[in-house]
Amino acid sequence: MPQPIISLLGHLRAAELKRCVEKEAGPLKVERSAERGALDTLLFLAAELFNGRGPASGLPLPVQLDIRAFFPTYSEARKRADRLLFKLRDEAFVRRAMNGSSAGKFTASALYVHRRALQRVLRLYEQCASIAAGRPGEWTVVRFRHQSRGVSWLDYPEFDTDPHPRLAASYAVDLRTRSPPSPRTGARPTAPYYIASMNSLLRTTPTRPSTGGSPKQRPAPASTRALT
Numbered sequence: 001m002p003q004p005i006i007s008l009l010g011h012l013r014a015a016e017l018k019r020c021v022e023k024e025a026g027p028l029k030v031e032r033s034a035e036r037g038a039l040d041t042l043l044f045l046a047a048e049l050f051n052g053r054g055p056a057s058g059l060p061l062p063v064q065l066d067i068r069a070f071f072p073t074y075s076e077a078r079k080r081a082d083r084l085l086f087k088l089r090d091e092a093f094v095r096r097a098m099n100g101s102s103a104g105k106f107t108a109s110a111l112y113v114h115r116r117a118l119q120r121v122l123r124l125y126e127q128c129a130s131i132a133a134g135r136p137g138e139w140t141v142v143r144f145r146h147q148s149r150g151v152s153w154l155d156y157p158e159f160d161t162d163p164h165p166r167l168a169a170s171y172a173v174d175l176r177t178r179s180p181p182s183p184r185t186g187a188r189p190t191a192p193y194y195i196a197s198m199n200s201l202l203r204t205t206p207t208r209p210s211t212g213g214s215p216k217q218r219p220a221p222a223s224t225r226a227l228t
Contacts, residue, residue, distance in 0.1 A: 038070040043124050045081035050131050053078065088125055091149075097121035098144055111144045114159070118142065126151065133173035140165075149175035 012020070021030060044063055045053065056064055056074040071077040087093045103117035118126060126142050129135075129151040139153035152172040156165040 034070065037066055039120055041066040041070060041077065042081045042084050043120055045077055046085045046124055047127055049081070049085065050127075084121075084124070085128070088121075088128060094121075094125060094144075095146065097125070098146070109146055110150075111146070112141050112154075113144070114141055115139065129173060129175055132175060134171075136169065136171045138169070139171070143172075151175065 025033075041063060048059075056067065059067075067074055067077050071080070097120075098111045101111060101113060101119060101122060103119065104111050104113035106112075113122065122144065125144070136153050136155065138155045138157075140156040140159045141154040143150075143152040143154060145151070150172060152170055154167060155169040157168050158165045
């Protein structure tokens, strides 16, 4: 929140501020925002497990405030974050997260998402994959396979400037075996089917192949909710 707004609202009590927000935004918007905030907090705590999750006092202040707002205790928030991590072992759960992605490019075998457009559960899934098998230093797009535990990192140096960028390197890992194949390097033309333009991986609604083989638009499903 910008500092000038914080200064203007600083004299309000918590109950008054909450009442103003609910009046202007509407109860439904407030509820949805709370759900997103709770899930983002769980994702942060889940990722922190790999860094040695410490006491609540050692967390960033915004995370501490979110924990107080969305969970009865820090211990309960940690337990729910751990359950979220365990849910990543469920292929159906991961597939629902992929189907619920509001950005990316779908093909018959995988979902391709730009690193700037990774959302919530898929962001955590990608981080877990990188911890399990390593991640290249330079990458632009991540590829999630539909039917297996395969994750690939693809490097397109000209992604932001060329509508048909060339693939400079790729690195794939099979999470079932945790044994990544050798990285592939060397520029080659990008397959036009899954990257027709640089905007295709950043658009708000993913494209999916129809039965006839050509991509088509469809409304994105509801996002994955926080675990209860």
